[in-house]
Amino acid sequence: MDIKGLIPKDKMDIDSVNKLKTLDINLIKPIIPDLLEWTEDANWPTTKEIGKLLQPLGRELIPHLRKIFTSDDDCWKYSILVKLVKNLPKSVLSEMEADLKRLAFNPTERERQELVNEEATDILLLLH
Template sequence: MADNNFNEDELFRLVPTDKFDESSLDKIDILSDPEIQIIMMELVEWLQDPNWPVFDKLTEILKKRQHILIPYIKNVLESGDVEWKKYLLEYLVSNFADEYIIPLKEELYAIISAEESDDEDFTDLQAIANKLYARVNN
């Protein structure tokens, strides 16, 4: 992934504008790590719903960047959006190498140890977090 020398405005123009906008995903895929980091949080925001057409391809692109995604994932895991956390863990983080899940242990444990809820999404989130935590807690 070479440095393509996009300026910041050009990078932000690559970010999807709606859930159907896949027009720039091929360009995003070849961005250098420093370039993609500029727009990473905006890209992660498109992982809020697996039914969005942009979700699958963007997830595949971001899986290749697990080494730089941890701070952005932590940001989401500290948010109050249960569904977003669930989808991020299920579709993205579960595909990470263990070495990239280990830095998320504290956030995973917080999810697991939170009070039980009748919310089905939260129960699903806890189950996914528990699997990931167990995977790296040897």
């Protein structure tokens, strides 16, 4: 099976995501970055479903999430916080605490405009 063939083709391609959900989660690991591209907007149907799909990977998502957090795409930061990060186990959130604190307490102006700081603050509250 060519796992890359199941990467969504567009923001409405829930069928591909549903097919991915039937597979062993370990098969999905090589396409994590490709899947995360379909979470760039919290309003896209793929965003919520990919968040659910990737959530069981927990700690393995951290390097990928950090790339998003250090990108210039503030809409994507907001989206990934709302649709995936806030649903991760506390143990994973604890490992990302420094990243979340930076977003919450030292946001850029654009992060503030996209409410990234507010979402990061809410997630930090889940830890304590």
